[in-house]
Amino acid sequence: MEIARHWRQRAARYRLQGQRHRETGEVRFPAQPPAIGEDPAVWEAVELSGRGELYSFSVLRQGPDGYEGLVPYPVGMVRLEEGPLVAAQLTDCAEADLAIGQSVEMVTRQLLDTGEDNVLVYGYKFRPVLV
């Protein structure tokens, strides 16, 4: 049971909440603890737009436990328009639908069903832009 671990990440996973530096404007995703000696107040929570470009992708043909029913499924690295590079599953698409550099958008989907007596885990994935 890892309910707490999943729960702790809900803002980042459900709605791409990251951090922005109040002075430099730098955006980080996922959020990180402040550096030693750094004032934690300089980082404010910010929700990212979810829009970005496909930086790279691959197709998983042997999935980890819990993903057997999904294979083959694409995974990718997405360069978000705010700057961060995020690794995520790609959904609503097949390998043939994908090309490096194409526009993608974030959707919130089921990431994992941890079992009948356990929680459903939700989080961000990316798909080719709808329109």
Next chain:
Amino acid sequence: MMKPERPVGLIGYGAYVPRYRIAAREIARIWTDGQGGVPVDAKSVPGPDEDTITLSIEAARNALARAGVTIEQVSAVWVGSESHPYSVKPSGTIVAEALGATPWVSAADFEFACKAGSEALTAAMALVGSGMATYAMAIGADTAQSRPSDALEYTASAGAGALLIGPAEESVATIDATVSYVSDTPDFFRRADRPYPVHGNRFTGEPAYFHQIQSAAQRLMSDLGKTAKDFTYAIFHQPNAKFPQAVAKRLGFSDSQIAPGLLSPQIGNTYSGAAMVGLCATLDVAQPGETIFITTYGSGAGSDAYALTVTEQILERRNRAPLTEAYLKRQVFIDYAVYAKWIGKLVMG
């Protein structure tokens, strides 16, 4: 009829339909050797990572994008469905969290078979109309269950409609009045812990769908002093292709009035989403000053009817989010084997 003290309307609206479809003929191939008629052409199928919560999130994001209000101003996120992923644990909290509405928000799940979403809509009208809140989100969403080979399997599909209710003066369409008609009618039910619903045979049709819808619709038109001809468009709950067309005809509505919102032939019965997605598709084409009549239906049974008037603001707001057509167009057909795997109909041993 019921009208809030403070006039209310739709500030934003949003639809969602999964990209996968199964042809009704493909289901017939498995169970009837392709013989006999089918009630729709195809139905939408949720992808393997989709459920009522994820459908609701995307529909609600579309509604918020159209509304252009900040999420902090939304005081309720209410999700109507008969396929909430948890029996105990609200879908509403997860949807509200994904929208960024938490923690100062009311979240709840509504249940009334296929009209769970319109129950949420009427409640949201009251919350806003009483002045308790400025904006409230009402969502109808389902990933409907059906027993393999059952007649329902041809139509039970997936989709969501989200409506953000707010003050009439800010709306893309005002909600002028509503009525709700219910009666204890055992036409369709699913007992606790059972995987699939069943039909109460003779109760389907006349005493259920037709009686409740006609009662609600006629009462609202009568109270408003209007007839079918006074409305530009009409939407009815759509469990198949025939019923909504038949009830529209009985009530005096023409084929062209119901055409923009009649989606069941393409996507099946999205249950709590059905009338609401039909409303979204109608709002996608409606012009300022036009009027919309919508009647939902939920087994058990009951109907809610609403009369809406479209405002000038529709023109600027409707293109802020994908039109319903964008979801209807992106269809990827799957066969029965893939469908059975994704819907969880395979027993893995």
